Amino acid sequence: MSEDFSIGSLVRDNILKLQPYSSARDEFSGSASIFLDANENPHNAPLNRYPDPKQKELKKLIGGIKEIPSDSIFLGNGSDEGIDLLFRIFCEPGRDNVVTVDPTYGMYGVCAQINDIERKSVLLKKDFSLDPKSVLEAVDDRTKLIFLCSPNNPTANVLNHKAILQIVEHVSCLVVVDEAYIDFSENPGMLSMVPEIKNLVILQTLSKAWGLAGIRLGMVFAHPEVIGFLSGVKYPYNVNSLTIESAMEQLADLQLSANWIASILVERKKMAGKLPGYGFVRRIYPSDANFLLVKVDKPGSVYKYLMERGIIVRDRSSVPLCEGCLRITVGAEAENSLLLEALTDYDQLPNKNYSP
Ligand SMILES: *Cc1c(COP(=O)(O)O)cnc(C)c1O
Numbered sequence: 001m002s003e004d005f006s007i008g009s010l011v012r013d014n015i016l017k018l019q020p021y022s023s024a025r026d027e028f029s030g031s032a033s034i035f036l037d038a039n040e041n042p043h044n045a046p047l048n049r050y051p052d053p054k055q056k057e058l059k060k061l062i063g064g065i066k067e068i069p070s071d072s073i074f075l076g077n078g079s080d081e082g083i084d085l086l087f088r089i090f091c092e093p094g095r096d097n098v099v100t101v102d103p104t105y106g107m108y109g110v111c112a113q114i115n116d117i118e119r120k121s122v123l124l125k126k127d128f129s130l131d132p133k134s135v136l137e138a139v140d141d142r143t144k145l146i147f148l149c150s151p152n153n154p155t156a157n158v159l160n161h162k163a164i165l166q167i168v169e170h171v172s173c174l175v176v177v178d179e180a181y182i183d184f185s186e187n188p189g190m191l192s193m194v195p196e197i198k199n200l201v202i203l204q205t206l207s208k209a210w211g212l213a214g215i216r217l218g219m220v221f222a223h224p225e226v227i228g229f230l231s232g233v234k235y236p237y238n239v240n241s242l243t244i245e246s247a248m249e250q251l252a253d254l255q256l257s258a259n260w261i262a263s264i265l266v267e268r269k270k271m272a273g274k275l276p277g278y279g280f281v282r283r284i285y286p287s288d289a290n291f292l293l294v295k296v297d298k299p300g301s302v303y304k305y306l307m308e309r310g311i312i313v314r315d316r317s318s319v320p321l322c323e324g325c326l327r328i329t330v331g332a333e334a335e336n337s338l339l340l341e342a343l344t345d346y347d348q349l350p351n352k353n354y355s356p
Contacts, residue, residue: 005172005198007225010144015089020232023053051241054231058244061251066204068221072194074230075239079180079205079218082230083107086176086201086220087115089229090144098145099138101130103154103319105178108147123320128155128285132166139171146171149178151185154316154327156287158187168200174226176201183209183261184268185288194221201226206247208290210257215243264290268330274340278347282324295324301353302326302346309342 008016024037041048059070066073076082091098093116100108102121112119120138125131135146146167150159159177168175179202182189191202201222207213217239220230250256272284275294280302283295296302299317303326306313314327330336346352 007174007198007223007229010090010173011229012089012092015229015233018232021236023050023236025050026053026236047241049241051237051239051244053236055239055244058239058247058251061248062219065251065254066191066219066221068191068194069224071224072221072227074220074222074227074234076218076220076230076234077238078207078216079178079203079220080107080111081234081238082203082218082220083176084111084114085230085233086145086174087111087117089233090174091115091117093117096142096144097140098147099135099143100147101135101149101152103152103316103322104147104149105153105180124152124155126321128152128157128321130159130163132163132170135167136170139173143171144173146173146175147178148175149180150189151179151181151187151288153181153289154291154293154314154319154322154325156181156285156289156291156293158185158288161187161190164190168197171199174199174201174222176203178203180205180208181289183257184264184290187288191221194223198223198225206250209261210250211260212247212250215246217243217247263333264330267333267336268292271328271330271336271340275343278343280347280352291327291329293322294326294328296326297324298352299324299326302343305346305349306339306342309338309345311339311342 028037038050040050055075058075059073063070063073074082076085097118097120098108098112099120099122102123109119122134122138130148139146148159148164151157152159164177177190177200179189182204190200194200194202201220204219206215206217268287268290271292272287275281275284280297281294282297285293299315303313303315316322316325316327
């Protein structure tokens with residue numbers, strides 16, 4: 001990142017000129033007991049009221065847990081909202097581009113397509129490590145975002161921080177590091193670097209380690225200027241009252257998710273220990289996440305057999321560098337046992353070319 005790096009210079013002109021929608025609750029600050037400003041229904045409390053457009057209390061709670069000031073936090077309808085908003089704020093359709101490092105999470109590419117943004121795909125190295133040089137070679141002066149996923153989905157590994165920083169330091173665009181799975185890793189992640197690095201954006205989510213995929217709450221941590229643009233472009237009430245309430249409730253008890261993570265890690269280790277025992281399993285990749293990438297013979301056949309048994313895994317065998325691979329989420333102990341049982345039966349089939 002050069003000395004004169006400015007976030008504003010990356011932003012689309014229409015967004016720079018935007019006068020954001022100002023809701024009744026945005027304009028009011030202070031204490032009042034009678035709210036006749038937003039045409040709400042006075043009956044059916046508390047859901048009759050619009051939620052806080054700034055999610056102040058929830059940001060304070062999350063900021064305390066993550067040790068990040070509220071003005072560096074954006075909350076959205078899943079990480080997917082954050083990803084989409086980054087495209088809409090920074091990438092001029094038909095002109096700008098983003099770089100993704102593949103194989104990785106599909107939403108970066110889907111959002112690029114929806115927003116009519118060219119995506120330059122760089123491959124991870126064969127051992128799934130990040131090659132900063134190849135990423136830097138793909139970057140040009142129309143590149144606005146670089147997406148890195150760490151731990152990466154579907155390869156399950158953390159990307160080397162030095163390699164990420166090498167990219168961050170040499171570009172004048174934003175580097176988005178998606179840490180959806182970071183709580184399953186011993187690696188602390190890069191969140192603590194956000195206050196010092198202006199072009200670093202971190203995504204996290206309550207969907208995985210926190211067990212709250214159903215409420216849709218994604219977090220973006222970035223420089224306050226980036227957060228300001230995200231907040232100006234989002235729907236005014238993008239995070240609903242029920243989501244805010246259940247997030248507040250659950251984040252008040254950190255032990256709960258700590259216990260879940262611990263038990264998932266125990267199960268991950270157990271599964272990683274047992275899977276190599278099957279004749280058709282070629283390789284288990286090391287995992288920093290709550291899933292295992294498993295290379296097998298005839299992945300389509302294993303996939304179909306498991307499906308017949310009512311067990312769904314993800315077939316990633318057509319993805320570059322993941323040839324032959326299934327991605328298997330680490331489930332509860334009982335679920336994992338059923339999976340292992342089914343695989344034992346599959347292993348005993350005389351002709352492992354299963355097709356129902
Ligand atoms: C699961 C996942 C997410 C979570 O997305 P939400 O919209 O927050 O549920 C984000 N990034 C990656 C890489 C994921 O695998």
